[in-house]
Amino acid sequence: MSDNSQHGLGLNDPNQEAKQDGPVECMGKTFANDAERREHYLALLSEKLKDPEFRKIEGFPVGEDEDILELSDPPYYTACPNPFIEEFIAHNGRPYDPSEGYSREPYAADVSEGKTDPIYNAHSYHTKVPHKAIMHYILHYTSPGDVVLDGFCGSGMTGIAAQLCGDRKTVESLGYQVLNDGTVLEEKEVDGAKSKWVPISELGPRNVLLNDLGSVAAFISSNYNSNFDVDLFERRAEELIDKVESEIGWMYETLHDDGGVGKINFTIWSDVFSCNECTGDIVFWDSAIDAENAIVRDVFECSHCGAALTKRSVERFWVTKYDPRIEETVKVTKQVPVLINYSLPGSSKRYEKKPDDQDILVIKKIEEGVLEDWYPISEIPKGDKTSEPISCGITNVNLFYTKRNLRALSYIYDRIEGNSLRFLFTAAMSGLTKLNQFHLKNYVFGGGGCNPGPRKGVIYTPSISLESPPMKVLRDRLRTQMRAFRSKAAVTGFNSLVSVGSATHIDHSSSLENTLDYIFIDPPFGSNLMYSELSFMWESWLKVFTNNKQEAIENKTQNKNVDVYRGLMTESFRHLYKMLKPGRWMTIEFSNTKAHVWNNIQTAIYDAGFIVGNVSALDKKQGGLNAIVGSTAVKQDLVISAYKPNGGFEDRFRNENDDDGLWDFIRTHLGYLAVVKKRDGSLSKIPERDPRILFDQVVSYFVRNLRDVPISAKEFQLGLQERFAERDGMVFLPEQVNEYDKARITTAQLRQLTIFVDDEASAIEWVRQLLFDKPQSHQDVHPRFINELSGWKKAEEQLELSTLLEQNFIKYEGHGPIPPQIHSYLSTNFKEMRNLAKDDSQLIKKAKDRWYVPNPEREEDLQKLRERDLLKQFEEYKSHEGKKIKTVRMEAVRCGFKKAWQERDYPTIINVAEKIPQNLLQEDQKLLMWYDQAQTRHSDESLF
Numbered sequence: 001m002s003d004n005s006q007h008g009l010g011l012n013d014p015n016q017e018a019k020q021d022g023p024v025e026c027m028g029k030t031f032a033n034d035a036e037r038r039e040h041y042l043a044l045l046s047e048k049l050k051d052p053e054f055r056k057i058e059g060f061p062v063g064e065d066e067d068i069l070e071l072s073d074p075p076y077y078t079a080c081p082n083p084f085i086e087e088f089i090a091h092n093g094r095p096y097d098p099s100e101g102y103s104r105e106p107y108a109a110d111v112s113e114g115k116t117d118p119i120y121n122a123h124s125y126h127t128k129v130p131h132k133a134i135m136h137y138i139l140h141y142t143s144p145g146d147v148v149l150d151g152f153c154g155s156g157m158t159g160i161a162a163q164l165c166g167d168r169k170t171v172e173s174l175g176y177q178v179l180n181d182g183t184v185l186e187e188k189e190v191d192g193a194k195s196k197w198v199p200i201s202e203l204g205p206r207n208v209l210l211n212d213l214g215s216v217a218a219f220i221s222s223n224y225n226s227n228f229d230v231d232l233f234e235r236r237a238e239e240l241i242d243k244v245e246s247e248i249g250w251m252y253e254t255l256h257d258d259g260g261v262g263k264i265n266f267t268i269w270s271d272v273f274s275c276n277e278c279t280g281d282i283v284f285w286d287s288a289i290d291a292e293n294a295i296v297r298d299v300f301e302c303s304h305c306g307a308a309l310t311k312r313s314v315e316r317f318w319v320t321k322y323d324p325r326i327e328e329t330v331k332v333t334k335q336v337p338v339l340i341n342y343s344l345p346g347s348s349k350r351y352e353k354k355p356d357d358q359d360i361l362v363i364k365k366i367e368e369g370v371l372e373d374w375y376p377i378s379e380i381p382k383g384d385k386t387s388e389p390i391s392c393g394i395t396n397v398n399l400f401y402t403k404r405n406l407r408a409l410s411y412i413y414d415r416i417e418g419n420s421l422r423f424l425f426t427a428a429m430s431g432l433t434k435l436n437q438f439h440l441k442n443y444v445f446g447g448g449g450c451n452p453g454p455r456k457g458v459i460y461t462p463s464i465s466l467e468s469p470p471m472k473v474l475r476d477r478l479r480t481q482m483r484a485f486r487s488k489a490a491v492t493g494f495n496s497l498v499s500v501g502s503a504t505h506i507d508h509s510s511s512l513e514n515t516l517d518y519i520f521i522d523p524p525f526g527s528n529l530m531y532s533e534l535s536f537m538w539e540s541w542l543k544v545f546t547n548n549k550q551e552a553i554e555n556k557t558q559n560k561n562v563d564v565y566r567g568l569m570t571e572s573f574r575h576l577y578k579m580l581k582p583g584r585w586m587t588i589e590f591s592n593t594k595a596h597v598w599n600n601i602q603t604a605i606y607d608a609g610f611i612v613g614n615v616s617a618l619d620k621k622q623g624g625l626n627a628i629v630g631s632t633a634v635k636q637d638l639v640i641s642a643y644k645p646n647g648g649f650e651d652r653f654r655n656e657n658d659d660d661g662l663w664d665f666i667r668t669h670l671g672y673l674a675v676v677k678k679r680d681g682s683l684s685k686i687p688e689r690d691p692r693i694l695f696d697q698v699v700s701y702f703v704r705n706l707r708d709v710p711i712s713a714k715e716f717q718l719g720l721q722e723r724f725a726e727r728d729g730m731v732f733l734p735e736q737v738n739e740y741d742k743a744r745i746t747t748a749q750l751r752q753l754t755i756f757v758d759d760e761a762s763a764i765e766w767v768r769q770l771l772f773d774k775p776q777s778h779q780d781v782h783p784r785f786i787n788e789l790s791g792w793k794k795a796e797e798q799l800e801l802s803t804l805l806e807q808n809f810i811k812y813e814g815h816g817p818i819p820p821q822i823h824s825y826l827s828t829n830f831k832e833m834r835n836l837a838k839d840d841s842q843l844i845k846k847a848k849d850r851w852y853v854p855n856p857e858r859e860e861d862l863q864k865l866r867e868r869d870l871l872k873q874f875e876e877y878k879s880h881e882g883k884k885i886k887t888v889r890m891e892a893v894r895c896g897f898k899k900a901w902q903e904r905d906y907p908t909i910i911n912v913a914e915k916i917p918q919n920l921l922q923e924d925q926k927l928l929m930w931y932d933q934a935q936t937r938h939s940d941e942s943l944f
């Protein structure tokens with residue numbers, strides 16, 4: 001730990017800009033002042049840290065006790081697993097009450113609202129969901145005083161959202177009305193197109209538990225979610241920056257041509273290469289950049305020998321020097337300053353110059369000087385994203401900075417006390433490394449700024465980089481942060497608790513079963529972002545690092561493939577499931593475009609016991625969210641709503657016989673689904689109410705609970721008809737159907753789902769929807785079908801339309817009575833046919849050769865025939881030897897897996913799963929489920 005005291009600014013506030021001087025209350029205890037509160041809990045935390053068991057908790061960060069204590073502000077924030085979670089929930093939450101009658105429909109809203117808000121921009125993180133977007137969710141699902149959890153909280157936006165639900169102005173800014181008694185109203189369409197303000201929630205802060213594996217994530221969260229004296233903070237920050245300016249401002253000065261002293265706005269640095277013909281050094285900026293026209297030349301000339309060079313053909317120019325702190329010789333690529341942009345005091349006019357002798361002298365002096373203050377020198381760990389900087393010689397974290405900026409930053413950091421100033425520091429720091437890019441076009445032609453910051457999501461050192469003076473960046477940041485802090489004055493900090501640890505084990509200290517009222521998460525998505533690698537630079541200053549053992553990502557260096565990722569997510573979901581109260585909801589924001597990740601996430605959600613009630617996709621073109629089915633539409637942001645079945649259901653399910661259990665499951669499930677969905681005056685179809693999707697739910701629930709599915713698809717269909725009401729191809733509980741009927745009377749239009757055809761299953765679905773609306777002939781369907789085929793998966797066998805039709809639908813050949821499906825179509829669409837008898841020849845002629853959707857009885861007959869065909873095909877896959885199978889008919893694999901599972905033939909599932917193209921397996925929810933279950937079962941059984 002560095003010794004801050006010797007450089008202290010002499011301010012009488014030792015650590016936090018505590019808001020209250022007087023007595024404070026914290027989780028039921030009263031303290032004389034905030035410092036006492038802090039001291040009390042720090043002592044407890046410090047004791048706890050000595051307990052070796054405590055340090056064994058999954059996700060416990062890497063850091064010394066004193067550094068963890070230095071960052072922590074317990075009980076609200078501990079830079080390690082938070083030992084006060086239980087107390088926090090006991091004090092703030094409400095015990096689960098099965099009779100409370102909580103009920104909400106699944107909900108989805110745009111997750112990108114509010115990206116320009118100052119709060120959102122006060123501190124960056126690798127990816128963020130704006131708090132304003134999350135507020136809609138929290139208002140919908142919770143009441144004031146409820147406990148919300150975000151187990152992958154990142155920068156803690158869920159916390160801000162939960163706390164600001166108590167701020168009238170912010171709630172109103174989202175488009176709601178707030179009555180004097182705190183009732184929150186939303187404008188909704190009722191009775192046709194008329195709209196009305198209806199109560200949807202109540203004003204008041206919610207309690208929030210924020211957890212992240214990332215050390216810096218929790219640090220950012222805690223600062224966002226605490227309250228402090230912002231004016232004092234501003235004063236301290238300004239004093240600090242002024243002091244730094246006066247002490248080391250000379251490093252960022254340059255001479256104007258009239259002899260005046262200019263202040264540097266930024267300096268452009270360029271890579272130096274060495275010519276592969278003559279080994280002469282080539283300054284990339286001088287040779288390859290046409291600064292006047294903002295062009296980077298692909299081919300450029302060696303300034304020594306004239307050889308034609310490309311960036312590929314040249315070698316890096318290395319400098320070797322002894323690093324006194326690392327105590328080793330380091331070999332890094334050479335960069336030189338090539339352009340200085342500066343202004344004269346008292347004027348905003350900008351000048352530009354090539355560094356002159358004096359500038360070079362200053363830089364040389366800095367390069368040769370010895371740094372006195374502490375700065376991090378941690379070795380960069382090997383990772384999927386760190387090989388690029390390591391290959392440039394950046395082996396240690398200090399080498400990410402120019403010597404000048406490192407000197408300034410270490411000078412500043414050593415004089416910082418308290419987390420709010422540290423927060424300002426980490427917020428500014430992202431733009432102060434060699435990763436900072438320079439936008440040449442914007443610089444030359446104007447527009448958009450020339451300092452875009454580092455490249456997102458990677459650690460990449462550009463050949464031309466922009467170096468800003470830290471004091472300038474700090475001042476800019478301070479302005480943004482002050483705007484943010486002032487607008488979140490309603491955040492008291494008393495309602496939030498921040499913890500560092502793995503979501504696989506948030507309930508480390510005790511059982512937190514059935515304590516949470518709502519969960520909102522935006523978890524890691526496969527290999528999208530390598531959080532711990534990207535956070536390393538920040539964390540090296542904080543001296544507390546993410547423990548990446550449980551990091552839920554796909555990462556080659558960490559030996560984590562998609563199965564490991566799914567395993568970690570399942571484990572996390574299990575814990576979240578346990579902590580959530582029965583009957584409550586979890587929202588999962590999904591922002592990955594890869595279908596395989598999406599399926600793995602869904603599988604993990606189900607494996608943990610959750611039931612998905614709705615999946616909605618943000619429609620970027622039309623705006624708004626639409627319900628989706630299947631994995632194919634993963635082209636944008638998705639919102640998954642999943643629930644934990646309500647009190648008693650799971651127990652009942654265990655005790656009921658299969659048949660009762662099944663109908664109990666469906667009844668419970670239907671109770672969670674939306675009844676009426678309206679958009680732009682028309683009703684939308686709710687896919688989760690479709691009988692076939694309901695059957696899929698049944699199958700997956702039974703399989704996951706190790707029970708055989710007690711019923712065939714046809715029996716299920718008939719059972720639905722007996723017990724429930726069906727409208728427009730959707731199933732409703734008797735008590736729901738009135739509401740739907742009422743809405744149906746006032747809205748004429750029912751909006752169908754858009755189905756993307758990419759394989760046999762979706763093609764059948766597509767044809768079914770087409771024929772359902774209009775029975776028609778092969779010739780009529782064909783051209784439209786062809787149009788849909790462009791997205792068909794490569795590894796999936798493509799079927800002829802005729803095969804599809806024959807195996808799944810029925811053609812009226814023109815003999816016998818006209819089937820009702822066709823008859824009703826003809827009589828509603830052709831006036832002249834309305835009064836014709838069913839066997840009228842004119843009618844028969846019109847009906848002949850049309851394909852139609854069979855009723856459940858006939859459908860089963862067809863299914864049986866088709867299954868025989870599919871299983872024959874599956875047998876071929878089973879006996880296929882040698883290499884992998886290139887193209888497969890996935891329906892055959894699904895059918896074969898189902899049969900093998902029923903026969904407890906797990907090895908067959910595993911064997912075929914490993915032979916077929918892996919992307920098909922990973923992208924298919926059903927297959928992944930069988931495979932996943934087979935693996936567990938198989939290994940369970942081989943234990944005995």
Ligand SMILES: C[S@@+](CC[C@H](N)C(=O)[O-])C[C@H]1O[C@@H](n2cnc3c(N)ncnc32)[C@H](O)[C@@H]1O
Binds near residue numbers: 129154
């Ligand atoms: C998509 S980000 C969340 C961003 C957040 N929504 C925000 O607005 O800042 C996912 C987070 O999951 C965290 N994470 C990864 N593995 C984890 C685990 N096993 N337990 C808890 N958090 C984990 C990462 O550190 C990262 O911060």
Ligand SMILES: [Zn+2]
Binds near residue numbers: 276279280303304306
């Ligand atoms: Zn040369």
